[in-house]
Amino acid sequence: MSFGAPLLLLALLAVPLAVGLYLLAERRRMRYAVRYTNVDVLALVAGGRQWRRVVAPALLLVALATLAVAVARPHVHTFVTNDKATVVLVLDVSGSMQSNDVKPSRLAAAQAALQLFLDRVPKRLKVGLVLFAGEAEVATPPTTDHALVQQAVDDAGAFQGYGGTAIGDAIAAAVQIGLQSVGISGGGTSAAPGRDARSLASFTAAAAPTRSQGLVSILFLSDGRQNRGVLQPLQGAALAHQAGIPIYTIAFGTNGGSLPGFSGTFNNGGGFAPNGPGGFFGGRNVLRPDPTTLRAIAKATGGKFFRARTAESVEAAYTRLGSSLGRTPGRVEVTDWFLGGAAVLLVLAGLFSALWAPRIP
Numbered sequence: 001m002s003f004g005a006p007l008l009l010l011a012l013l014a015v016p017l018a019v020g021l022y023l024l025a026e027r028r029r030m031r032y033a034v035r036y037t038n039v040d041v042l043a044l045v046a047g048g049r050q051w052r053r054v055v056a057p058a059l060l061l062v063a064l065a066t067l068a069v070a071v072a073r074p075h076v077h078t079f080v081t082n083d084k085a086t087v088v089l090v091l092d093v094s095g096s097m098q099s100n101d102v103k104p105s106r107l108a109a110a111q112a113a114l115q116l117f118l119d120r121v122p123k124r125l126k127v128g129l130v131l132f133a134g135e136a137e138v139a140t141p142p143t144t145d146h147a148l149v150q151q152a153v154d155d156a157g158a159f160q161g162y163g164g165t166a167i168g169d170a171i172a173a174a175v176q177i178g179l180q181s182v183g184i185s186g187g188g189t190s191a192a193p194g195r196d197a198r199s200l201a202s203f204t205a206a207a208a209p210t211r212s213q214g215l216v217s218i219l220f221l222s223d224g225r226q227n228r229g230v231l232q233p234l235q236g237a238a239l240a241h242q243a244g245i246p247i248y249t250i251a252f253g254t255n256g257g258s259l260p261g262f263s264g265t266f267n268n269g270g271g272f273a274p275n276g277p278g279g280f281f282g283g284r285n286v287l288r289p290d291p292t293t294l295r296a297i298a299k300a301t302g303g304k305f306f307r308a309r310t311a312e313s314v315e316a317a318y319t320r321l322g323s324s325l326g327r328t329p330g331r332v333e334v335t336d337w338f339l340g341g342a343a344v345l346l347v348l349a350g351l352f353s354a355l356w357a358p359r360i361p
Helices: 006-035 039-045 054-071 106-120 146-154 168-181 196-206 235-241 289-301 313-320 336-356
Strands: 074-081 086-090 128-131 135-142 216-222 245-250 257-260 265-268 284-287 304-306 326-332
Touching: 006 054, 054 336, 074 336, 086 106, 086 135, 086 146, 106 146, 106 235, 106 245, 128 146, 128 168, 135 146, 135 168, 135 235, 168 216, 168 235, 168 289, 196 284, 216 289, 289 304, 304 313
Parallel strands: 086 128, 086 216, 216 245, 245 304, 265 284
Antiparallel strands: 074 326, 128 135, 257 284
16 A cells, blocks of 8 residues: 555554543543542443443544545555557457357357457457458457447458468457557558558568557457468567567367368368268368467467367456456555545444443433
């Protein structure tokens, strides 16, 4: 705890002064008791448990100390919302996300979790959305209009892109719009990374020395392996690291993921090998996530990795991140807490004094 006006803590000296005055009053009361001749009446007046006599004064002293702390404007160190912070959501919408190993499908479960995340993040936090398959596309630039982002999340299934999974390019697109959101130019180009290899290379070179000072975070969800795009996943991660942007990755799906109606091994857009009876149709198609790569991306950028095998686990990860992303260490003034506490203590002191004070018959 810290204080906005620490010198005003000298007001706490009023507490020992009040204690001294109370003890002085007690001594005067005892002298009066010795001189009072009608001992029976005095005993009746002073009846009851002795500890009750000190409850009200003790509460009064604590209230006085609380008020003395309040005038010094106390602050507590906690995580506060940074009005300039930006979180960029990156969602894989490749064909493998239609797998139903996570009910009702990987994509539908991811959309539900993103909606939960948007409900949990601070209202002043800017949130953007990047969708990707074989290429990356900015669905919504970073904005405080979370309803707009929620609508884009709902419409993610209509994304029209090339087949495959371009993880590196998706990270580059997220880095670019994240830096632009906090007023940092990404190489002076507005072209979306992944659409043009030359603009992407230019952006990468220009953003390398840039630091976002912890204002930008990327939340990345994918179930696939890189098989398209200009940048490799760790190249995209290096770009984010150079820009000072942590990436929180979630590997979605199980090793037994499949698409109904197919049989064989399908590497998320990287080729299909039919096996067993039924060939391409009538069987099931195994789709394996790539947690190793996503864990490496998180580690390289200072983020965290989550493995989500069920809809509940991905929602838990998003809920946890929604409560922390966009918040930075800071101070919050809690003077009101102390004033409220002092008021309650004063009321209790008055109540106990009224209930337990001796009465003259």
